[in-house]
Amino acid sequence: xxxxxxxxxxxxxxxxxxxxxxxxxxxxxxxxxxxxxxxxxxxxxxxxxxxxxxxxxxxxxxxxxxxxxxxxxxxxxxxxxxxxxxxxxxxxxxxxxxxxxxxxxxxxxxxxxxxxxxxxxxxxxxxxxxxxxxxxxxxxxxxxxxxxxxxxxxxxxxxxxxxxxxxxxxxxxxxxxxxxxxxxxxxxxxxxxxxxxxxxxxxxxxxxxxxxxxxxxxxxxxxxxxxxxxxxxxxxxxxxxxxxxxxxxxxxxxxxxxxxxxxxxxxxxxxxxxxxxxxxxxxxxxxxxxxxxxxxxxxxxxxxxxxxxxxxxxxxxxxxxxxxxxxxxxxxxxxxxxxxxxxx
Numbered sequence: 152x153x154x155x156x157x158x159x160x161x162x163x164x165x166x167x168x169x170x171x172x173x174x175x176x177x178x179x180x181x182x183x184x185x186x187x188x189x190x191x192x193x194x195x196x197x198x199x200x201x202x203x204x205x206x207x208x209x210x211x212x213x214x215x216x217x218x219x220x221x222x223x224x225x226x227x228x229x230x231x232x233x234x235x236x237x238x239x240x241x242x243x244x245x246x247x248x249x250x251x252x253x254x255x256x257x258x259x260x261x262x263x264x265x266x267x268x269x270x271x272x273x274x275x276x277x278x279x280x281x282x283x284x285x286x287x288x289x290x291x292x293x294x295x296x297x298x299x300x301x302x303x304x305x306x307x308x309x310x311x312x313x314x315x316x317x318x319x320x321x322x323x324x325x326x327x328x329x330x331x332x333x334x335x336x337x338x339x340x341x342x343x344x345x346x347x348x349x350x351x352x353x354x355x356x357x358x359x360x361x362x363x364x365x366x367x368x369x370x371x372x373x374x375x376x377x378x379x380x381x382x383x384x385x386x387x388x389x390x391x392x393x394x395x396x397x398x399x400x401x402x403x404x405x406x407x408x409x410x411x412x413x414x415x416x417x418x419x420x421x422x423x424x425x426x427x428x429x430x431x432x433x434x435x436x437x438x439x440x441x442x443x444x445x446x447x448x449x450x451x452x453x454x455x456x457x458x459x460x461x462x463x464x465x466x467x468x469x470x471x472x473x474x475x476x477x478x479x480x481x482x483x484x485x486x487x488x489x490x491x492x493x494x495x
Contacts (some may be wrong), residue, residue, distance in 0.1 A: 155383070155464040155470075156480070157389060159487040160374040163268075164287060166267035166490075167367050170255050175248040180222075184245030185286035185368065187215045188238060189225065195233035206284045208299060208350040210291035220439045249365055256366075264489045265366070271486040272369035273361040274317075276376075277286070280340045282353040282360070283375040285368035289388065291348055292334030299347020302430060305386050305452070321452045323459035326384040327466055333383065339474035341376055342383030366408050373483070380467045386456040387432065393429060393464075396449065396457040408437060427453065473494060 169182045186205045190196065201212045216232055221224040224238035234242065257265050283297075290299035305321065332344050343352060361369065381389040387396065400406070406424060424447055427433040432453035438444040449457060471478045 153484075154463075155393075156468050156487075157374060157377040157395070159484065160370055160377065163490050164367060164370040164374060165371065167252060167256070170252040171248050171367075174251045174255075175244055179241045179248055181245070181248075181367065182286045183219055183222075183224070184242065184249075184287065185371070186211070186284055186288055188234065188245060189285075191232055191234050191238070191242075192238070193234065195231045198227070198232045201232070202349075202351065203353055206282050206353045207288050208290045208347065210294075210299075210347075211250055211288050221413065227420050235427075239243055249367065253366060260490055268486040268490050269366055269369065271483040272366070272373055274479050275475060275483050276364075276369050276372045277355075277359075277361045278479070279289075279372065279376050280293050280355055281343075281376070281379075282355050283372040284369050285365070287374055287378075289390070290350060294347075294388070295374040295390040295426075296382050297375055298343060298350045298352075298382060300343075301382050301386075302344045303347065303387050305430070318357070321386040321455040321459075323386075323455060323462065326346040326386065327463070330380075330466070330470070331386040334470050334474070342380045344383050356429055356488070362478040377464075377467060377471075380470070381463060384466075386452070386458070391427065391432075392456055392460050396432065396453060397460060397477055399433070399447070399449050399453070399457060401448075401454075403433075403446045406410055406435070406445050407448050408435070408445045410442060411436075420482040432456065436470050 155358045167310060168181050174477075175181075186207055187201065189413055190201055198212060198216060199209075205212065216225060219238065220227060222237075222241075223235055226233050226235055228478050234266075253265075286366050288297075289295040290297065294302060296302070330342055346352075364372075378389045381392070385392055404424075424433065426449060428435055433447045434450050435445050435447055437445070468480065
C-alpha cells in the first residue's frame with residue numbers, strides 16, 4: 152500500500168519543525184508562533200478573538216496562552232492578552248527562523264522541489280471550504296481531535312448514554328457509507344459532524360487565501376483537513392488511530408500504573424495512553440503480583456478502529472480526488488514524496 156497522504160504531510164511538517172527548532176533553539180516555538188504570537192498585536196488583543204484568527208478551539212487557545220505565560224512571552228489581564236518584551240523577541244525570532252528553515256529546505260531539497268511542493272499545496276488548500284490552523288493542533292491538551300467531536304460521538308459520554316462500557320460498537324462499513332453520503336449531499340465539504348462547544352469552523356474567504364501563507368502553514372492546513380475528514384468516519388482522532396492504536400498488537404502493551412484519585416479511579420496509566428483507556432478504546436489489567444505493572448489491550452471498539460485505519464485513509468484520498476481533482480491530489484502526493492519521503 153502506498154504511504155498514506157496524511158503520513159506524508161505529517162512527516163514533512165515534523166521535519167520542518169525540526170529545522171525550525173534547530174535554528175530557534177529555546178527562543179521560539181513554531182506552534183506558539185503560528186497559533187498565538189503572530190496574532191497578538193503590540194497593543195494587545197482580546198483572548199476571545201484568537202480562536203477565530205488561529206482557527207483553533209477556545210480550549211487550545213487557553214492552553215497556548217498558559218504555556219506562553221509560563222515562558223514569559225505574554226501577559227494576561229482579564230481577557231486581554233499582550234506580548235511582553237520577551238514575547239516580541241520570540242515573535243521576531245520565530246519570523247527569522249521560518250525564513251531560515253525555508254532556506255534550509257531549499258538547500259537540502261533544491262529550490263525547484265520546494266517550489267513544486269508549494270504550488271501543489273496551494274492548489275489543494277485553496278479548494279478547502281474552511282480556514283485551518285497554521286500549525287497542527289488538537290481540540291485541547293487531552294483531546295487530539297481537531298473539532299472535539301470524536302469524544303462526543305465515541306468516547307466516555309457516548310458510553311454512558313449507551314448504558315455500558317466501552318460505548319457504541321464502531322462499524323467501519325456503516326461509517327464509510329455515511330461518509331460517502333455526506334460527500335454527495337454536502338457538495339464536497341470537509342466532513343464535520345458533531346463538534347465540541349469550544350470549536351467553531353471558520354469559512355474560507357473568497358479570493359487568494361494561500362499565496363502569502365508560509366509553507367509550514369500550507370502543510371498544516373492540508374494535514375488538518377485530512378484529520379477532520381478522518382474524524383468524521385474514523386472513530387477516533389487520526390493522531391491516536393495512526394500513531395497509538397496501530398502500535399498495539401493483539402497481545403497489548405505493558406505499562407506502568409500508579410495510584411490516582413481523579414475521575415473516580417484508583418489507578419492511572421501513562422498519559423500517552425490515558426485517553427484510550429478512559430474512553431473505552433483500551434482495557435487495563437493490573438498484574439496481581441505487582442500493582443505497579445499492568446497490560447493494556449484494545450477493546451472491541453479499539454481493534455475495529457485500528458484494523459480499519461488503512462482502508463479509511465485510502466477512502467479519504469479517493470474522496471479528495473473526486474472533490475478537489477485527481478490531478479491536484481496526485482501532484483501533491485508526488486511533490487511531498489520529494490520532501491517528506493526523504494525527511495525522516
